[in-house]
Amino acid sequence: MRYRDRTEAGQRLAERLLDYRDRPDVVVLGLPRGGVVVAHEVARRLHAPLDVFVVRKLGAPGQEELAMGAIAGGGVRVLNPAVVDLWGIPASVIEEVTEQEQRELERRETLYRGTRAPLELEGRTAILVDDGIATGSTMRAAVAALRKHKPARIIVATPVAAPQACELLAGEADELVCDFTPDPFYSVGLWYEDFTQNTDEEIRDLLERAAERPSGAARSP
Numbered sequence: 001m002r003y004r005d006r007t008e009a010g011q012r013l014a015e016r017l018l019d020y021r022d023r024p025d026v027v028v029l030g031l032p033r034g035g036v037v038v039a040h041e042v043a044r045r046l047h048a049p050l051d052v053f054v055v056r057k058l059g060a061p062g063q064e065e066l067a068m069g070a071i072a073g074g075g076v077r078v079l080n081p082a083v084v085d086l087w088g089i090p091a092s093v094i095e096e097v098t099e100q101e102q103r104e105l106e107r108r109e110t111l112y113r114g115t116r117a118p119l120e121l122e123g124r125t126a127i128l129v130d131d132g133i134a135t136g137s138t139m140r141a142a143v144a145a146l147r148k149h150k151p152a153r154i155i156v157a158t159p160v161a162a163p164q165a166c167e168l169l170a171g172e173a174d175e176l177v178c179d180f181t182p183d184p185f186y187s188v189g190l191w192y193e194d195f196t197q198n199t200d201e202e203i204r205d206l207l208e209r210a211a212e213r214p215s216g217a218a219r220s221p
Contacts, residue, residue, distance in 0.1 A: 001180055005194040006034055006131050009159035009179070010041025016177050017127065017157060021046045025152070026125045029053035031142060032112060033198040034131035038159060040206045042129055050210035051119040052112045052203070053128065055142045056101040058094070060087055067137060068094065071101055072145030073109055073118055112204050116211055121149040128173070129157050132188030136165035143172045160191045 003009040020026045026048045030039030036052055043050035058069040060083060068089055069079035077098060084094070109118075126146060133139050139156060146154055156173040162185035170176050182191065189195035 001182075001191070003159060003192050005192060006037040006198075007041055009131065009192070010038035010129075011045065013038060013129070013157055013159045013177070013179050014042045014045035016179055017042060017046060017155075020048070020125065020127065020155075023048070023125065025123070026127065027051065027119050027121065028127045028129060029146070031055065031128070031130040031138070032108065033200070033203050035129050036112075036203045036206055037198055038131045039127075039129035040210060042127065042157065043210055044213075046127075048127070049119055050207065052109070052207060053142060053146065054105050054108050054112070055138065055145055056105045057138070057141060058097050058101055060089060061093055061097070063087075067141060068097075070141035070145055071098060071105060072142070072148070073105065074149060076145045076148040078141065078144040078148070108200075111200055112207055114204070114208070116207075121146070121151050123150065123152050125153045125155065126151040127155045127157050131159065132191065133158050133161035133165045133169070133178075134185065134188055135162070136168045139165075139169060140172055143169070160188060161185075 028039050028043035028048050028050050030036035030052055032052055055070050055072045057067045060066040060068045068083040071077045128142055143154055153174045155175040156169055157177040160180045161178045163181045163183050166178055166181055
């Protein structure tokens with residue numbers, strides 16, 4: 001099975017989330033960039049507000065792909081003690097990397113959201129969406145960062161994920177919703193006919209369109 005594109009993937013994923021339709025406590029959050037396209041369809045189908053959830057990995061010095069932590073909007077930082085201790089990373093280095101990534105995070109949030117304030121997350125049911133999950137590392141960081149905002153419940157939702165990633169995330173989120181878990185997995189893009197990279201302008205446009213929908217919005221079937 002393959003999805004035509006992220007829009008179709010979002011429509012199919014939304015069918016698995018209909019229990020959350022028309023609930024005033026629900027908010028849908030998309031990880032940029034591709035996750036926002038999927039999340040837009042989920043939010044439209046559930047009649048829920050949509051926002052972007054920007055997460056920046058804190059790469060270990062000299063091994064940037066190794067996450068020593070992550071940051072998210074609202075001044076949230078989550079560290080990975082195992083990596084920090086194993087590599088003996090000093091606090092000064094952590095602060096330096098955090099400052100660099102914080103600037104990039106703020107730039108992206110401004111680019112995507114403009115002057116709109118982020119949605120209130122405390123006490124709400126947050127559906128955290130990406131277009132696919134290969135290793136689960138980015139989504140695990142996102143869940144940990146989102147917990148700091150004190151939502152009542154976190155649902156991780158994705159059209160396609162590696163079975164091993166689902167096993168990891170099952171213990172992180174309150175609920176995991178995945179439409180398709182192929183094995184072997186190989187890569188996220190393999191399961192899309194069109195996996196073209198979305199532009200920042202496309203993401204900003206989707207978020208603006210979602211923000212213009214009235215509360216309880218866009219009651220399409």
